[in-house]
Amino acid sequence: MQVIAEIFSQGEEIVSGQTVDTNAAWLSQKLVQMGFVVKRHSAVGDNLTDLKKLLQDVSLRADFCICTGGLGPTIDDLTAQAVAEAFTLPLQLDTVALEQISRYFSCRKRDMVDINRKQAFFPQGSQRIDNEWGTAPGFSLQYNQCWFVFVPGVPYEMKNMFTATIARQLSQRFVLQPEQLITLRSVGIGESDLQQKLNTLILPEGVQLSFRAAIDDVQTKLIFPRDAEQPLVRATVNQVAESIGDYIFAIEGLDDSQGGLVEVISQLMRQQQLTLSVQETASQGLIAAKCIAQPWLISSVFNLSLQQQTEKLAIADYLNAAVSIAENRQQQDGTQLVLVQLYEGNTEQFQQKDQSIKLFTVLLTPSGVIHKQRSIAGSNTRKQNQAAIYALDLLRRYLQNKTR
Amino acid sequence: MQVIAEIFSQGEEIVSGQTVDTNAAWLSQKLVQMGFVVKRHSAVGDNLTDLKKLLQDVSLRADFCICTGGLGPTIDDLTAQAVAEAFTLPLQLDTVALEQISRYFSCRKRDMVDINRKQAFFPQGSQRIDNEWGTAPGFSLQYNQCWFVFVPGVPYEMKNMFTATIARQLSQRFVLQPEQLITLRSVGIGESDLQQKLNTLILPEGVQLSFRAAIDDVQTKLIFPRDAEQPLVRATVNQVAESIGDYIFAIEGLDDSQGGLVEVISQLMRQQQLTLSVQETASQGLIAAKCIAQPWLISSVFNLSLQQQTEKLAIADYLNAAVSIAENRQQQDGTQLVLVQLYEGNTEQFQQKDQSIKLFTVLLTPSGVIHKQRSIAGSNTRKQNQAAIYALDLLRRYLQNKTR
Known part of the structure; x- marks a missing residue:
C-alpha cells in the first residue's frame, strides 16, 4: 500500500x-x-x-x-x-x-x-x-x-x-517498504559523460537509473525494487562502478555510508597517519575551509604575491614551479604530503564566467610527485570551488590507490 | 487592488x-x-x-x-x-x-x-x-x-x-503597482533581538515589517505600499536603522544596491586603498574564501600549530597574543591592516555543537588596535562560518566608522 x-x-x-x-x-x-x-x-x-x-x-x-x-x-x-x-x-x-x-x-x-x-x-x-x-x-x-x-x-x-x-x-x-537506493559519488566527470559511459549497459528489470549534480560531486543513483536480491544488487552496482571508473570516490547504500570527499580522505589520512600542507591560489582558502577541524591538515597558505608571480610563468614552467613550492613547504612544515595548486590565467580570466583558467595541481608524497592538469570555467566562486575539489580529488586518488 | x-x-x-x-x-x-x-x-x-x-x-x-x-x-x-x-x-x-x-x-x-x-x-x-x-x-x-x-x-x-x-x-x-521593498542587512544580532529593538517603534500604516535569517547575515525587510511618498520611506528607514544601530552594514532598495558584507567591505577597501593580511584559526580558510578574487587581500594563513599553542594560553593573554601575531604579520607582509582571530577552547569544544568557544578578534590598523570578544556555538561548520563573519564584520565596522 x-x-x-x-x-x-x-x-x-x-x-x-x-x-x-x-x-x-x-x-x-x-x-x-x-x-x-x-x-x-x-x-x-x-x-x-x-x-x-x-x-x-x-x-x-x-x-x-x-x-x-x-x-x-x-x-x-x-x-x-x-x-x-x-x-x-x-x-x-x-x-x-x-x-x-x-x-x-x-x-x-x-x-x-x-x-x-x-x-x-x-x-x-x-x-x-x-x-x-x-x-x-x-x-x-x-x-x-x-x-x-x-x-x-x-x-x-x-x-x-x-x-x-x-x-x-x-x-x-508507518509500514514502509523502501526501495533500495545506491549512490555512486564521483568527481571530475559531468552528468552527460556519465550517461554516455552507461548507455550500453543493460540494467535488470525494474532498476531505475538517474543522475544528480551536487555542488561538490556528481551522483549516479540506482534504485532497486524493494524485493531485489542482494547478489543482483551487488553485481549491478559493480558493473556500473566499473563502467564509470576511478572518478568514483564513494559508494553509498551498499555497506557502511562513506560520505563526502573530505570524509573519505579523512578516513584514509587517519588510517595511514599522514599529514598535509596546502598552498592555495584559485581556491583561496577553500581547500582548508572544506577540511574544517581535521587534525591532519597542518597548514594552508594563500598569498596574492605568489599568484601574481605565477601569472608571468611560461606554460611549460608551471609544473616545476609548483614542485619547488611544495618542496619548500615540506621543509618548513615537515608534513609527508604537500598539495600545491597554481593556475595559468590572469585575474580577469578568473573573474569572467565565460573564460577558462588552467589548473596545475601537484601532490608531493614520500614516493614522489603526482600531478594533474585541468581547465575550469564558470563564475569566480564556481572556479574557486572546482579548484578546491580537484585538488582534494588528487589527494583522494593517491590515498585510495595506495590501499588498492 | x-x-x-x-x-x-x-x-x-x-x-x-x-x-x-x-x-x-x-x-x-x-x-x-x-x-x-x-x-x-x-x-x-x-x-x-x-x-x-x-x-x-x-x-x-x-x-x-x-x-x-x-x-x-x-x-x-x-x-x-x-x-x-x-x-x-x-x-x-x-x-x-x-x-x-x-x-x-x-x-x-x-x-x-x-x-x-x-x-x-x-x-x-x-x-x-x-x-x-x-x-x-x-x-x-x-x-x-x-x-x-x-x-x-x-x-x-x-x-x-x-x-x-x-x-x-x-x-x-493586469494593472500592477509594485510595492517598495527596503532591506536592512545586519551581522552580529539575531532575529529576536532585532524584533525586540523595533518593538516600540510605530510604523506608518500599511508598512510591513519582516525578518529573514540568511547564512551570512540577518535581514530586516520593510515593504511600503506602492504609493508611499519618498520622504516618508526615507524617514521610516532611518528610524528603523537608528533603532537597530551599527549592526547594519547595508541598506538595499533606497539608493544603489549595496550587496553583501564582502561587497561592502570591498568597496571601502578600494576607496581607502587599503590592504589586508589575515591569520585564521576557527575560520580555517573561510575568511579568505569569502573574499575570493579581492585584490586587497594580500595573504591568509592557517596553522594548526598556532591553534595548538593558543590552547595553552590563560584567558587574559589572548588579546596580547593576537596583537603580537598581528604585528609580526604586518612586518612580513607590509599590509596596513591585519586581522587576527584566536579562540579559547580546545578541539573537542570546537567539534561539539553544544559547546561554545570564545573568539578574540583583533584588527591592527594604522591608528592602533581594535578588538572584539564573542562566544559562538553550534556545529563545527557553523562555528567556522560565524568566526569568519565576525572577523569580517570587525573590519567592516572599522572601515565604515572611518568614513562617517
Missing part, C-alpha cells in the same frame, strides 16, 4: 522568491528513500487564512505531512496559531520547551527575550520534538487522516531534527 | 526531490517585482488526477498562474492533457507550433520523431507562446478567474520565454 506524504513550506521568503526552497527537495529525497510516495509540495506565505485552508486540505488527502518554517519568535511566524485555529486546538504552554529555549540562551550567555516564550506554545495534544540546534522546538500531531510534523525552516535545524528524531518516529508509525 | 499569482511546477523529479525547484523562486521574484502578490507555490508529479484537481482549484482562487514543466514529448508529460480534461477543452493541432517544432529539428540536422508532434497540440482557445530556445512552445488561456500560462520546465527556456514574451503580456493584461 502506498503511504502518501506531502511537504509544506511556510514563509513569505519562499513565496516571494527571496529563498529557494531547498528543504522540500531534501525532505522529499529522505521520504522517498524511506518508502513514502511524495505527492505534493506546497508553499504559502505568512497569511493565516491561506495556512489554515492548506492544513485542512492536506489533513484530508495525505497520510503524513512535514511542514517547515513559521516557528520563529516574531509576529510573522504563524504556524502554531494556524494549526490551533485550523484544527480548533487551543495553544498550551509546554514547560519543557520553555526550559529548553531559556537554556539555549543561557548557554550562549544571552538573555532570553520575552517574545521567545511564544515558541513554547503548542496546539493541545501535540508532541514536542526537541531541537538541540536552535531555539524553536518542533511538534507533531494527528488530525483527520494525516500525521503532521512541524519543524523550523532553518535547514541546519530541520535536517538535524529529521535525522535525530523524526525519521525514527516515521518508521515506527 | 491585489493581483494574486500562483506558481505551479509539474514533474516527478520535483516532488521526489531529485531536482530543487529553482524556477519557482525565480518566477516569484520577477512577479513580486512587477507588483503581483504571490500567494502559493505548488508542485505535483506526473499524475493526471492530481494535476486536474490542482488546476481547477487554482482557477478559482488566483488571477494569474504560471505552470512550468510537463510539456515534453514523452508519455509522462501530461500538462496539456490535464488542462484539456480539467477545463473540458479538446486538444487541437496548432500548425504554426508544428512548423516551429519541425524547424527546430531541421536546423539541428536531426529528424523530428513522431512523439514530438504531441507538443503542437493545445487546448481549444489557447494562445501559443513561441519558444526560440527549445522544442516545446508554451500556451496561455483564461479559465474561471485565472489566466494560466504554461511553459517548459527547462530553466533556460522558461526564463527566456518569460523575459521575451510573458512579462510584456502581463503588464498589458
